[in-house]
Amino acid sequence: MDAHGGHYLNKEAVLSPLGAARMCQLLFGSSIMALVSHGAGYGATYGYFCMFAWCFCFAVTLVVFSLDITRLHVCMPISWDNLTVAFAMLATLMYVTASVVYPVYFLEADCPDEGCEEQAYRIAVTVISGVSVFPYAAEVFITRAKPGAVVGYMATVSGLLKVVQGFVACIIFGALDNYGEYDNYVATEYCVVVYGLCFSVTVLVVILTISGRTSSLRFPFDRFVIIYTFVAVILYLSTALVWPIFSFDKKYGLTDRPEVCPRGQCPWDSKLVVAVFTAVNLVLYFVDLIYSQRIRFVTSAAV
CATH class of the missing domain: 1.20.120 (Four Helix Bundle (Hemerythrin (Met), subunit A))
Incomplete structure (x- = not known):
């Protein structure tokens, strides 16, 4: 005792x-x-x-x-x-x-x-x-966050989505590292920069929340999250358009999977994985933006 x-x-x-x-x-x-x-x-x-x-x-x-x-x-x-x-x-x-x-x-x-x-x-x-x-x-x-309960940010839908977004970004990085051929064009290199930037900020949000340092920001944390998520939606929207064009358009790449392309070592497969999970993360960030607005509204109303 x-x-x-x-x-x-x-x-x-x-x-x-x-x-x-x-x-x-x-x-x-x-x-x-x-x-x-x-x-x-x-x-x-x-x-x-x-x-x-x-x-x-x-x-x-x-x-x-x-x-x-x-x-x-x-x-x-x-x-x-x-x-x-x-x-x-x-x-x-x-x-x-x-x-x-x-x-x-x-x-x-x-x-x-x-x-x-x-x-x-x-x-x-x-x-x-x-x-x-x-x-x-x-x-x-x-x-998880329940209606009317006071919980940490990571227990909300927006917080949980941050973890999913970071995990999906890791899958994208893995595909890029596995014969992704992202350095063939400036446009695809731009996509890689977007993936890295969004992943870094997402991890920063998670670290600040877990460490309890959200108050160390010079502006409200909820506003920072909303602005960042909005920017991430725009950036991922651009990559969702650019990456498939420079990976699968016949002018820049192959529209169909090559017949001789070993599984696990095929650049076309890696590019397809990146394209699919780019679209997945775009949807996740868009849903996150919607729920971030909701969290801000509840917080403002409580004040």
């Missing part, structure tokens, strides 16, 4: 729906790592990404769970609620991606007799990875 008569350990970290979700995250995460290291295996860039995603999410979840149950997070100079909901959103996205990438590159329709045991392990990893998405999504659902 402490001086105020409270318990040192936080029972709610275990006996609440949020605690149950985190324990499921730890259980599934440890099971995946055990299966992969024991018999499923991994390799190449895609396999290393999947293993990194599972290990990273497990490690951070373990730290979050430990700090919550011991109440030590109150000693940290951060916004705990903003940090945990942002991580839960990121982990959901990472698990979804790993659950798609791993079977695509490591599962085969048929397996030789000596390789069926390894195939069974990989199927188990794929299933558990897919199931693991739900505990992280449940944490996001539990801690």
